[in-house]
Amino acid sequence: MQGPNITMFLHYDIACQLKPHLQKNSPGLMVDTTFAVPAFHAYAHDADCQVTDGTRYVTGSGLADGE
Template identity: 45%
Template sequence: MDNNFKATSSNNRKLNQRYAENGVFSMGCARHGIPERLYNISGGEGFKYAFVCVNHALASTPNVNVMYDIVCRCKNRLESTFPQLKGSSRYAVTAFHAYAHTASCQALFHPRYIDGFGHTDGEGCERIWSFLDKFVSMT
């Protein structure tokens, strides 16, 4: 494994032709912290990866709750794309990332303020990245 990989912008990626992707997007169970899908990001993180993840989750279960770092920005678009989410799903910004949002956003989307989320923080994939970073730096 190469520990020199850094997720960078497309401009920086052009300078270094070594990697075709510039990051990884993941989907996992927010409650249990288990990653379910990983996607290579080749053009910057966009809503499209979140939409692919929601589409994948809806294929196996009719009702999903969505936790995403910027769910506050894409909730309406998610519901217009996937009408089955309207009224039956809850949305939360992952706990760690919520503190970078405005107070009004936190009041609406922080998982501690939404019934049913309990102490779920949605940061399981971040824990995986942290572990892998430590593991890779040891090799």
């Protein structure tokens, strides 16, 4: 019997930079992990980052501020 399938949400102020770094250097850490930039920090990022990595747009993250 398998355990529950759990996805970890990592809210980090530079998740938009951390995600590509881990994909390149440690892809094993990416399994069942979703990255998002917390709402407070997203406004300091460019529009592309806000839309792709902001908590309001990451599926399953909702309106969490991540702080």
